[in-house]
Amino acid sequence: MASPTLQWPPDITESEAETLTLLATTYALSHGLVYLPVASIQPPAPTSSIHAPLSLFPSPIPRNQFEKARRLQNTYNVLYARVATDVEFLDRVMGEEQGVGQVDEFTGQLWRQWKRLRSREAGIVQKLHLGLFRSDYMVHAPQSTGDVSLKQVEFNTISSSFGTLSQRSAQMHRYLHSSTGYFGSSPYLKSENFPPNSTTSGLAEGLAAAHRAYGVPESRILFVVQPNERNVFDQRFLEYELLEKHSIHVIRQTFDELAISAEVDPQTHVLRIRPQSKQLADSPSAVEISTVYFRAGYTPTDYPTPAHYDIRGLLESSRAIQCPSIPLQLAGGKKVQEELTKPGVLEHFLCSTTHAKVFTAEDLADIRSTWMEMWSLDQGGDEGVSRAREHSANLVLKPQREGGGNNVYKDAIPAFLDSLPEKERAAWIAMRLIAAPKGLGNYLVRAGGTGGAVKTNVISELGIFGWALFGGDDGSVDEKEVGWLVRTKGEDSNEGGVAAGFSVLDSVVLV
């Protein structure tokens, strides 16, 4: 890292760790850095919460790399907006006739819904798309070169979570610092090294921008949510911000509820939702929706029947702005991430003079500097697979899925390749493993466990949030970088994913 002698976490005594744990968990519980507990019986409304898993110390990120990642978010916002509006590219890469949709049922289902709407007489009636993005990185510090840089893990275009909770975990570390000075344990722990983080207002601004663009002030924003979601507070803070700062009302519904409550006017294509009675006591009639924000729909289990894909298609068929639209969700596929690394593809999206803004060679070089090598398993006959076998010790294989727990790592790769039908190769990419710095640790605290903080070696993942509103006739992209997230996991776990229970919420100390 910045200094080869950086020792993390700094030395503290056992009783200091206990003090920090008490201050951290009480701060978390009193400031909404919380989850719903795993409930065996679901009461009509929640009666308790538990603190989110958290780290006692923020994690070190080199200042220049952190600033670069935030800067690059503006380019990434535009890049993914352009991918989502390049129909020919998405058909080729993700479609059912030529791309991943042929072999991956989930991708195929989404693509077919989109294709059907494009082909109908009315076509796509809402040109605008909204993206709330999170670009994820890890520090890459290969011992062979001594270089330190951030490399992109993935780019999320749907249900990018932990925005509002990450603001709270940053505030918690700031509080631990103001309250205890971290017992003078490290010269890095000073206030100018704790970067600000205002994801809540930033993400809500993106949703409010779409709502304004829709142009019907009294319409509402629909949050499409999963039943039994435990990470509800992360979503609710956006809801409160929309109401308090923008006077915009939100309705939350699951796909199953929408199956009964959603209707699209055949003439005007206005989407209307009948609220559940408990949601809107004052307004039993259907309300117009300006923007559909998906915190569900990113994984096949959200669509247990074909009818669930039809509900997604119904929402997409309307005038409401989709966050994300189906093409924007497809643009976030791992296969697209890999395709972007092929020669000329980035130039196609960022340097064409047909675009409203043309990027420089330096911008492109900066973007490319964040990539690890990737290739497709169906590349060049058997070549993609044999290369994956050869390099398996330094690889991860990824399918077209989100939400963690889907990848195949290192030693597990050869046997996996033996069992993978040839036809399914096209659904997978191979990616070089990012070499996270060795020897960094932290104290991790989980609610309910054995109690207390566990000191362990860790790997951290930095996410940068951004939004983009795009698709209008002038080809411009209204976009912003709006904050960050750090998730930290024990060194020996391959996967990240706070929701999946493998990692904790953390924050940044710049070094």
Ligand code: ADP
């Ligand atoms: P998902 O969309 O399911 O979150 P990711 O691409 O983020 O998929 O992969 C899940 C996790 O796997 C990441 O959070 C990270 O911990 C690990 N991972 C993914 N790609 C790499 C990589 N190239 N090097 C090291 N770890 C990786």
Ligand code: MG
């Ligand atoms: Mg993802």
Ligand code: MG
């Ligand atoms: Mg991820």
